[in-house]
Amino acid sequence: MSQPMRHLAAAQSVPFGTSGLRGLVTDLTDRVCYAYTQAFLSTVAADSSSVVVGHDLRPSSPRIAAACIQAIRDAGRDAVFVGAVPTPALAYYCALRHSPGIVVTGSHIPFDRNGIKFYRADGEIDKADEQAILDAEVAVPDTLSPAALPAVDTTALDAYIARYTGFFGQGALAGLRIALYEHSSVARDVLRSVLECLGAEVLSLGRTDTFVPIDTEAVRAEDVAQARAWANVHRFDAILSTDGDADRPLIGDETGTWLRGDVVGILCAQYLKADVVVTPVSSNTAVEKCNSFRQVVRTRIGSPYVIGGMEAHRGTGLIVGYEANGGFLLGGDIESGSLTLKALPTRDSVLPMLALLAMARDKGYRLSQLGQTLPRRFTASNRIQNIPLNVSRTLIDTLEKDIENAAATMAPNSGDVTGRDTTDGLRLTFSSDEIVHLRPSGNAPELRCYAEADDEERAGGLCNACLQRISEKTLGAQIDDPVAHH
Structure with a gap:
């Protein structure tokens, strides 16, 4: 018996999030x-x-990939299985083949959760595509054994490897000693190959x-300490990792010292000589203050919104996008002599x-000196985990209706509220030029806080204190120490 995909998704509590669908394993x-998969097809x-199919290294991912491939075969299509690959590698290959794709991944969220991302031949699906998938009629066999x-x-x-080695060239990093924090990243072997080439x-x-849930936007305290400890033992020029x-x-x-992802985005955009930069509202305001770009476009948080902003400004020069998590999107080809770096409008x-x-x-x-070339703006982010989405939304709705209460909750010692942005959650700017932003996560039951100030310690303190007040007054949850970097 057929039914709308959205009914099955709701019954199983597996909805689309900020980017892709997510749920408990x-x-x-x-x-x-x-x-x-049937609805996508x-x-x-x-x-x-x-259809190209790949997955990350979560224990549940191969099983989910097998179910997706079975649906592809039962629909009379060919499944091109690329195994355990970085999500951007699958997206790039889809573009080269002009084929749609599916990658099984939960990105940075804990291993008891997972997800699926769908790609058109020209990039990530958008919110309209998500609605079409949810509206589709599906009919799953009574007996299913992938x-x-x-x-x-x-x-x-x-x-994917050739994309970088061909553009940057042999010897581009000769003499550099690079540490790879490999953990359970699906790119750990790919990165070694690229760097050594x-x-x-x-x-x-x-x-x-063992799967490690690395969140590049809210780095765990143990990963902060571990990187610094490794630096004291091993001599290296940089340490690299991924989610x-x-x-x-x-x-x-x-x-x-881990660099903040939104600072990485600014520096990468400067290196590529971008004309237009598209980034979510939560990113560091140094992107405007550095005066390196003809235009800066702000969006809601999530790569579909960044991609939408990039598409809306197509034809206005080299367009790039980035998120506060460091994922970078290249909206057009870059030519350097006889070399070409082809566009990849998905997080990389x-x-x-x-x-x-x-x-x-x-x-x-x-x-360490690169960030010092930018205006002195420091950001911090953290989260309260295991917070139901409806609780976070109710809290933010309450604060939006009472700005005086919101200021007292979010930053009572930062002065008067001079700016209010509800593009995605509630983001307040104060007369001290400090910023605090609250938002429910789109991928997990978490309440996220972002803060910005002219001082690194102050940014971390703003973020930590805001979440602590919320935790003590309304949620009774525990939070980790925040991470703040220029």
Whole structure:
């Protein structure tokens, strides 16, 4: 019996989030994954004879990928299985093949959750595509037993590596010693291949088969301490890592200090000589204050909104996008002599890594000196976990209706409210030029806080104190120490 996909999604608590669908592994049953794939095939991918499928290194990902592939085969289509690959590698390969794609990943969220991202041949699906998928009629077989995964096609990984080595060139990073915090990143071997091809010496650290939920926007206290400890033991020029599916970079300098993702985005955009920069409202305001770009466009948080902003300004020069998590989107091809770096309008982690390393080398700087070229604005972010979405929304709705209460809750010692932005959550600017922003996560049951100030310690204090007040007064939850960087 057929039914609308949205009914099945609601019944199983597996909705679309900020970017892709997300849910508990126990809710992402073979039946649900098969149905979502069926809906994708009948709408967004209706005219395609083949679909590229890959996954990250979460324990549940191969099983989910098998259910998706079974739906593809039952629809009479070919499944091109590329195995465990970075999400941007799959997106890039889809563009080269002019094929849609599916990647099974929960990105940075804990391993008891997972998700699926769908790609058109020209990039990520948008919110209209999501609605079409949810409106589609699906009919899952009564008996469903997905076949074993097919052999892996390595062409996607080869093409992804060649994208960077071909543009930056052999020897581009010669003489640099780069530490890789490998953990459970699906890009850990890809990154080694790229860096070594470019001439760098690579030091492997922290590799594990246990999934580690690295969130590049709210770095765990243990990862902050670990990077600095490694810097005291090992000599390196930079330490690099990614989140689980490798669409968000984690870049640390020679002291083991992690750079904030929105600062990485500004520096990468400067290196590429971008004309227009599209970034969410939560990103560091140094992007405007540095006066490096003809136009800065602000959006809601999430790559679909950044992509929408990039598409809206197409034809106005080189357009790039980035998020506060460091994921970087390239909206057009870049020519350098006879070399071309092709567009990749989905979050990528490798390009910003290589851009910052090349930029530091060109300037004769250590990586720690790059951020010092920007206006002194420091940001911090943190979260309260395991907060139901309706609780976060109710809290923010209450604060929006009473700005005096909102100011007292969010930043009671920052002066009068001089700006109010409800693009995504509630973002207040104060007469001290300090900013505090509250927003429910789109991918997990979390309440996120972003803060910005002219002083690093102050930014962290604003973020921590805001969440602590909320925690004590209304939620009774515990929070970790925030991370703040220029």
